Amino acid sequence: MTTHAEPRLARRLDLDDQAVLFPVLAEEAPISGPIVSGIREERRTPRGVVSSFFSCSEPEKSLLYVGAGIVPFRMQPGDAEMFADSLVSARYTKASIHGRADNVLALWDALEPAWGPSKDIRPTQLLMQCTDPQPAPLTSEVPAGVGSLRLASPGEVDRVLPAAAAMYEEELGANPLTAPYAAAYHHRVYRYLLNRQTWICDLDNGAEVAFKVDVVGREYSTATIQGVWTNPMVRGTGVASSAVAALCRVLRAESVVPSLVVNSYNTAARRVYERCGFDHVADYATVMF
Numbered sequence: 001m002t003t004h005a006e007p008r009l010a011r012r013l014d015l016d017d018q019a020v021l022f023p024v025l026a027e028e029a030p031i032s033g034p035i036v037s038g039i040r041e042e043r044r045t046p047r048g049v050v051s052s053f054f055s056c057s058e059p060e061k062s063l064l065y066v067g068a069g070i071v072p073f074r075m076q077p078g079d080a081e082m083f084a085d086s087l088v089s090a091r092y093t094k095a096s097i098h099g100r101a102d103n104v105l106a107l108w109d110a111l112e113p114a115w116g117p118s119k120d121i122r123p124t125q126l127l128m129q130c131t132d133p134q135p136a137p138l139t140s141e142v143p144a145g146v147g148s149l150r151l152a153s154p155g156e157v158d159r160v161l162p163a164a165a166a167m168y169e170e171e172l173g174a175n176p177l178t179a180p181y182a183a184a185y186h187h188r189v190y191r192y193l194l195n196r197q198t199w200i201c202d203l204d205n206g207a208e209v210a211f212k213v214d215v216v217g218r219e220y221s222t223a224t225i226q227g228v229w230t231n232p233m234v235r236g237t238g239v240a241s242s243a244v245a246a247l248c249r250v251l252r253a254e255s256v257v258p259s260l261v262v263n264s265y266n267t268a269a270r271r272v273y274e275r276c277g278f279d280h281v282a283d284y285a286t287v288m289f
Helices: 015-027 033-042 046-050 079-089 101-115 154-172 182-194 239-253 267-275
Strands: 053-055 063-066 070-074 097-100 120-129 198-203 208-219 222-230 257-263 279-288
Touching: 015 046, 015 053, 015 070, 033 208, 033 222, 070 079, 070 101, 079 101, 097 101, 101 120, 101 279, 154 182, 154 198, 154 208, 154 222, 182 198, 198 239, 208 239, 222 239, 239 257, 239 267, 257 267, 257 279
Parallel strands: 070 097, 222 257
Antiparallel strands: 053 063, 063 070, 097 279, 120 257, 120 279, 198 208, 208 222
16 A cells, blocks of 8 residues: 655744844844734734744755745755745635845745646846935936825825836736725725825825835835826826935935835836835745735
């Protein structure tokens, strides 16, 4: 009779691991920033925090986060298969996988036979950072009617929501304001505003939003810039470059290093970020469902 060996599974971390886990997450900034920030916002217990992480050996060498997304922080040979077997055996809901490209693509190779086709794979993204302590302001003039970059307030949710939704649809090809996602997306945008994470430039004295960006994951002296959107009416006029440069000056004045992820094929966005002092620091990848 033929017997099949049980798959080797990664272990879920416990409280004994927390003294090692958090220094590893600090070393993994800025990728770890949004995860740690989200954990703080949820006010989880220490046990609830560590239980979101898995390892095939020790966290310093092997570490996987499983939450709203899946992030393979560190992997050794053979870990991809163990992590994949663990996700499948526990019947985890499919979630986007993102992080350093080599880890993400290795994990997806191991997971794909069980999880089936993805919605999209972006294998050649760039993780970029602006480490210049005093980014210089850009000299290009923005069009008349475009205001300076400022924090948006919760009372402006109805103005910011269309800009956020337009960014989402352009990036992911789906309208987040349709059922059954509308309420959850509205809440997400409002939460960013409430937490002082969304910055905008006004257009025509506030009639519309000219530019929008979110700053999340402010941990370990880093922050992640995401949700960048420029109104089509002012694209190509220097609005995005000026606004991103202004945001970088604010963050660097607070000794925070801004980072972001950009698709390699988005040459216009890459030019904007390079003009603002961002450098390519790691290859990134995302698998979406």
